[in-house]
Amino acid sequence: MAGLSQRLFALGRPNLERQLAHPTVRGIAAGDLDHTRFRAWLVQDYLFLLDYVRLFALAAARAPDPDTLGRLVDLAHATFHQELSLHRAYAAEFGLAEADLDRAEKSPTCPPTPTSCSAPPPPPSSPRCWPRCCRACGATPS
Amino acid sequence: MPWEGLTALYAAERAYLDTWTAVAERSPADSAYHAWVQNWSGQPFRAFTALGRDLDELAGAPSPAQAQRLGVLFTRAARFELAFWEMCWSGLAWLA
Numbered sequence: 338m339a340g341l342s343q344r345l346f347a348l349g350r351p352n353l354e355r356q357l358a359h360p361t362v363r364g365i366a367a368g369d370l371d372h373t374r375f376r377a378w379l380v381q382d383y384l385f386l387l388d389y390v391r392l393f394a395l396a397a398a399r400a401p402d403p404d405t406l407g408r409l410v411d412l413a414h415a416t417f418h419q420e421l422s423l424h425r426a427y428a429a430e431f432g433l434a435e436a437d438l439d440r441a442e443k444s445p446t447c448p449p450t451p452t453s454c455s456a457p458p459p460p461p462s463s464p465r466c467w468p469r470c471c472r473a474c475g476a477t478p479s
Numbered sequence: 480m481p482w483e484g485l486t487a488l489y490a491a492e493r494a495y496l497d498t499w500t501a502v503a504e505r506s507p508a509d510s511a512y513h514a515w516v517q518n519w520s521g522q523p524f525r526a527f528t529a530l531g532r533d534l535d536e537l538a539g540a541p542s543p544a545q546a547q548r549l550g551v552l553f554t555r556a557a558r559f560e561l562a563f564w565e566m567c568w569s570g571l572a573w574l575a
Binding site for chain 1: 484486489490493494497498501502505506507509510511512513514515516518531532534535538541546549550553554557558560561563564565566567568570573
C-alpha cells in the first residue's frame with residue numbers, strides 16, 4: 338500500500354486540478370493576469386507568510402526533541418529572511434513599496450462555516466462570502 | 480496527535496509546490512511572472528515537501544480511523560489553498 342503522504346496527495350488531486358484551472362493560476366501561467374489582481378495576491382501572500390513565521394515559531398516552542406526544534410526554527414528563519422525578502426523585491430517590481438506591504442490589511446474573514454447545512458444565514462452586514470455549506474460537504478466556490 | 484499539524488503543513492506546501500511546478504511548465508520566458516514562477520518551483524523550495532517523508536515516518540501505519548481523520552484535515556487544508564486564489568481574484572472574503 339502507498340505511504341500516507343501518497344494517499345493524502347491522491348485525495349487532494351481533484352483540488353489540485355481546480356487550482357490549476359483557477360483564473361488566477363492560469364493567468365500567472367500564461368503571463369496575462371492583470372497586475373492589479375497579482376498585486377492583491379502578492380500582498381495577501383505577504384501577510385500570510387508573516388503569520389506562517391509565527392506558526393513555525395509557536396510549533397518550535399513545542400517541539401518534542403532538539404532535531405525537530407532545529408528544523409522548525411530553520412523554517413521560521415528561512416520564511417522570514419528569504420521568502421519575505423523575495424516578496425518585497427518582487428512587489429517592488431510591481432510598484433509596491435515595503436511601506437505598502439507593511440500597512441496592508443488582511444482580507445476580511447467569513448463567519449465560520451456552519452457545521453450543519455440548516456444553520457441560519459449570516460447577517461446581511463457580513464463580507465461577501467463563499468457559499469454557505471457545512472464542513473462535511475465542503476465550502477468551495479462554484 | 481502531533482502528526483495532525485504536520486498533515487496540515489504538508490497539505491499547504493504540497494499544493495503550493497504542485498501548483499507552481501505546473502505553472503512553471505507553461506510559463507513563457509518573456510512573462511512578467513516568469514522569474515517569480517521559477518522561484519517557487521525551484522529546487523530549494525522542494526525541501527519543504529520533505530514534510531511528506533516526515534509524515535510517513537511519524538505516522539507509521541495509522542489505524543483506519545486515524546487515516547480518515549488525517550484525510551479530512553488534508554482536504555480541508557487543501558481547500559484553503561483554492562480559497563486563497565479565489566479571494567485574490569474575486570474579492571471573496573477569506574473562508575473560515
